Amino acid sequence: MDTGVHLQAIHCYEIGSQAIHQKSHVLSIEWLEMSLAKANDGTIGKDTIEKAYQKAIIEHDNTRSNLDPLDDPSYIYEQLLTPIQNHVNFKSLRQAKKQLLINEFGGDSPDLDLTTFVNYWLLCSGADLQSPANKSKLFCWYERKIHPYLYIGPIKMELLGTKPDIVQMYDVIGDGKIQRLTEVARQNLSLSRVVDPSGDALSPVRTSVQSWIVENFHEEFRVLPKIIEILTGLNVVEGTSSEMLQIAAYTFSGHYEIHLDALLTPDYEGEKELGNRMATFMYYLQQPELGGQTAFPQSRVATQPIKGSAVFWYDLLDDGSVDGTTFHGACPVVYGRKWVGNKWIRYLDQQKNRKCGLKPNEWFSIHSATRGKI
Ligand SMILES: O=C(O)CCC(=O)C(=O)O
Numbered sequence: 093m094d095t096g097v098h099l100q101a102i103h104c105y106e107i108g109s110q111a112i113h114q115k116s117h118v119l120s121i122e123w124l125e126m127s128l129a130k131a132n133d134g135t136i137g138k139d140t141i142e143k144a145y146q147k148a149i150i151e152h153d154n155t156r157s158n159l160d161p162l163d164d165p166s167y168i169y170e171q172l173l174t175p176i177q178n179h180v181n182f183k184s185l186r187q188a189k190k191q192l193l194i195n196e197f198g199g200d201s202p203d204l205d206l207t208t209f210v211n212y213w214l215l216c217s218g219a220d221l222q223s224p225a226n227k228s229k230l231f232c233w234y235e236r237k238i239h240p241y242l243y244i245g246p247i248k249m250e251l252l253g254t255k256p257d258i259v260q261m262y263d264v265i266g267d268g269k270i271q272r273l274t275e276v277a278r279q280n281l282s283l284s285r286v287v288d289p290s291g292d293a294l295s296p297v298r299t300s301v302q303s304w305i306v307e308n309f310h311e312e313f314r315v316l317p318k319i320i321e322i323l324t325g326l327n328v329v330e331g332t333s334s335e336m337l338q339i340a341a342y343t344f345s346g347h348y349e350i351h352l353d354a355l356l357t358p359d360y361e362g363e364k365e366l367g368n369r370m371a372t373f374m375y376y377l378q379q380p381e382l383g384g385q386t387a388f389p390q391s392r393v394a395t396q397p398i399k400g401s402a403v404f405w406y407d408l409l410d411d412g413s414v415d416g417t418t419f420h421g422a423c424p425v426v427y428g429r430k431w432v433g434n435k436w437i438r439y440l441d442q443q444k445n446r447k448c449g450l451k452p453n454e455w456f457s458i459h460s461a462t463r464g465k466i
């Protein structure tokens with residue numbers, strides 16, 4: 093959305109300088125870079141900006157050196173910037189950082205590393221991180237084959253990323269149902285929590301409100317899990333093979349930093365009986381004007397929160413172990429409101445329908461899965 097209002101070099105400088113005071117290192121460096129890029133507008137001397145910029149880099153690197161890298165990666169870059177800045181092959185620090193992220197990306201490590209974290213923010217800012225080779229594997233199609241129902245009403249599906257596969261399905265829920273779901277959810281909203289080892293916790297990592305809907309209690313919603321069964325080929329029976337429907341709403345700046353949906357605390361309620369969260373089917377129920385994408389750093393894609401669509405991916409590998417490449421996060425909403433509905437599908441009840449893979453921990457491949465593999 094272009095509002096037609098543009099910041100001048102001096103504005104970016106002011107913001108960058110404030111950010112230095114507040115020790116927001118990433119922000120200060122990026123705003124000062126922006127100020128440098130605009131310096132020709134003559135609103136402030138280039139030397140002044142340059143001085144502040146060097147100061148920001150030194151402060152960043154000092155902080156970086158004194159910190160346990162996993163302490164709080166969100167306000168520092170994952171590497172010292174001074175040596176990169178001195179590297180002759182790069183025209184700008186911004187370009188160097190991007191290249192480093194891309195070089196370092198792609199390892200199989202299931203751990204949340206800093207690159208994953210930074211890529212989340214890059215994706216949220218609209219960066220295109222998919223290589224042409226990646227993109228050549230993507231496609232979209234009308235799904236008509238996986239269930240007889242779809243012969244009459246095929247569903248538009250799009251493979252948006254691979255490893256892990258991320259599929260968006262369009263027009264899977266209509267405006268009437270969306271309105272009713274949000275009405276019912278509103279009666280019972282509370283601040284979102286995250287699952288942590290000591291139980292549920294409020295956290296700045298997740299800033300939204302949410303409520304749970306038992307679809308079975310509402311005649312009008314009973315059809316919803318059945319539709320998900322048709323679309324995914326999985327069993328989606330509430331309480332047996334899936335959880336209740338979680339509705340969450342975000343307003344300005346609301347976000348959910350990268351996380352795994354699969355549960356890592358083995359004695360978490362319900363996990364033993366139902367198995368872990370095997371797959372996520374997430375509806376977009378209301379579309380913000382700007383922001384609010386869902387970023388998948390490993391697949392290098394951010395899905396757009398298009399109302400009425402849903403995003404689907406597997407959180408576990410074939411053998412039931414957690415797929416550490418499924419880190420994802422809700423990007424901050426910049427303007428407007430966003431509502432989503434999460435249906436988490438559990439592992440154990442799927443065994444009857446699902447063919448085992450040939451390797452012990454194979455990745456699920458969604459387009460072949462939806463074409464009848466499972
Ligand atoms: O809102 C989104 O885009 C993602 C939400 C999410 O990942 C979650 O609730 O687990």
Ligand SMILES: [Fe+2]
Pocket residue numbers: 351352353420
């Ligand atoms: Fe999630």
